[in-house]
Amino acid sequence: MNSYDVAVIGSGPGGYVAAIRCAQLGMKTAIIEKYSTLGGTCLNVGCIPSKALLDSSHHYEDAIKHFEEHGIEIPGEIKVNLKQMINRKQAVVDQTTGGIDFLMKKNKIDVYEGLGSFKDATHITITGKETIEIEAKNTIIATGSKPSNLPFISIDKERIITSTEALKLTEIPKHLIVIGGGVIGLELGQVYKRLGAEVSVIEYMDRIIPTMDSGLSKELNKVLKKQKFQINISHKVKSVERKGDEVIVKADNKKGEEVEFKGDYCLVSVGRRPYTDGLNAEAAGVKITDRGQVEVNEHLQTSASNIYAIGDVVKGAMLAHKAEEEGVFVAETIAGQKPHIDYNLIPGVVYTWPEVASVGKTEEQLKEAGVEYKTGSFPMRALGRSRASMDLDGFVKILADKTTDEILGVHMIGARAADMIAEAVVAMEFRASAEDVSRMSHAHPTFTEAIKEAALAATEDRALHI
Secondary structure, three states, X not given: OEEEEEEEEOOOHHHHHHHHHHHHOOOOEEEEEOOOOOOHHHHHHOHHHHHHHHHHHHXXXXXXXXXXXXXXXXXXXXXXXXXXXXXHHHHHHHHHHHHHHHHHHHOOOEEEEOEEEEEEOOEEEEEOOOEEEEEEEEEEEOOOEEEOOOOOOOOOOOOEEOHHHHOOOOOOOOXXXXXXXXXXXXXXXXXXXXXXXXXXXXXXXXXXXXXXXXXXXXXXXXXXXXXXXXXXXXOEEEEEEEEOOXXXXXXXXXXXXXXXXXXXEEEEOOOEEEOOOOOOHHHHOOOEOOOOOEOOXXXXXXXXXXXXEOHHHOOOOOOHHHHHHHHHHHHXXXXXXXXXXXXXXXXXXXXXXXXXXXXXXXXHHHXXXXXXXXXXXXXXXXXXXXXXXXXXXXXXXEEEEOOOOEEEEEEEEEOOHHHHHHHHHHHHHOOOEHHHHHXXXXXXXXXXXXXXXXXXXXXXXXXXXX
């Protein structure tokens, strides 16, 4: 029987990063993955493939809508080759997951393909092509999550689908009904909208992207409506039925009236649930909460002291980069170090175009906590860089403490917001004030000048270019 200092169950961003950090710290490490490729949901059927399709569909939309204005004329009809688009996406996935294989070899991490299941707190049974058992002094559970569903919806993976199937459709929907106006639904909705589908979003809450700052929801709602999305908020879905190639969705609107939607595909994107199936956690003395999450303390330690859990399977935001931070945190904790994570400073991003990004507290949270704050906002359309690229939608908003001027939250929507948010994370990690950021030189012309201008607006309402 092979024996390890650490075994990691699950090879998504949390799991494989934890394994690498353990190996870097001199621990003999194994990683267990039930699928034939490493990388988990994120690399195989999540973050990476969705970004590949978002990029391809964006190029197509630019070609048919914006090239002419740029003085680029393409004779003949510009057509979508969906099969090639899906093939390119798969090539990106294959290259990325292959990179994880390389990293495992480079760091001398043993990879086991099969379902990892606890026999007891220090022994794991791996059921794959054959059944084997390994011993591990410490184990990190990184089993991730699966798409959630509503109890009355039967997902057939053909017409009534999850994000997994939406990434490999063989035709462009005529009318895609999206249940859930969160990150996944809006990103995939935008892919198919660009390619020619009619898209109807049905959201239970009173706004899309309901966990983010309401100012971002409002602006994104406005932009998507301009892009001809049909957005239906405060709608409670009560039935989803397939009749041949048609899907009929019935919902109650905010007045309690029944509304019917008919389309050829229905994407169910109502969040994700922790995945612990087959883990046999109780055999190791690991407690699972009522919500299906692995219960952990502030050290991400489970009720079994030598077993830790990270990522989507524990509480907190279901984000790949949060899982990575936790993977490093646990590896360093096992090695006797004293790492830290500030969960307030883990950014959230929506990869629509314009992109949406946020870190720290929202205005709603500050009001609820009774914190006195000031706000500074700057529109992207006032930037030379935005006019040059024709990306005029959006704004940057900075929330700062009214007394100390410390930045408490940064919320942005616009071109490249996903990349720009890192500046805000750095500033807040070092507890910068709005004035600190306003006095930093930002290259001209760039989109990040909007951050400097918003900081100036928050300092003494002294933005320069508006």
